[in-house]
Amino acid sequence: DDPSHLEFEYVRRLAHVVDGAAEPGAPLDVLHLGGGALTLPRYVAATRPGSRQDVVDADRGLLGLVREHLPLPDGSGITLHAA
Structure with a gap:
């Protein structure tokens, strides 16, 4: 699983904006306001090492699912917050 591979067009567009920052x-x-499966935060962590990222999501269940089944790599710099 390559975090720099972005399957969906809308995520590629968001990444393009990040890349220009x-x-x-x-x-x-x-x-990040809303995290989904953390595709964009994972992309930023992979392409911009040392980045600090906070992901705020209102769906505690989704955050729990991600933590359990799609864990973040150690040292990713991504912190999850439930709103």
Whole structure:
């Protein structure tokens, strides 16, 4: 599973905006409102090591599912928050 591979067009468009925010590979501080399966945060972690990311999602069940079945790699810099 390659976190830099983005299957869906809308996520590729979001990643394009992120890619234009700073020099390639430069770490970012990112706030995601809604996380889904954390596709975009995983992309940022893979393409911009050292980034700090906070993901806020209102769906506690989804966050639990992601934590259990799609765990984040150690040192990803991604922190999950339930709203």
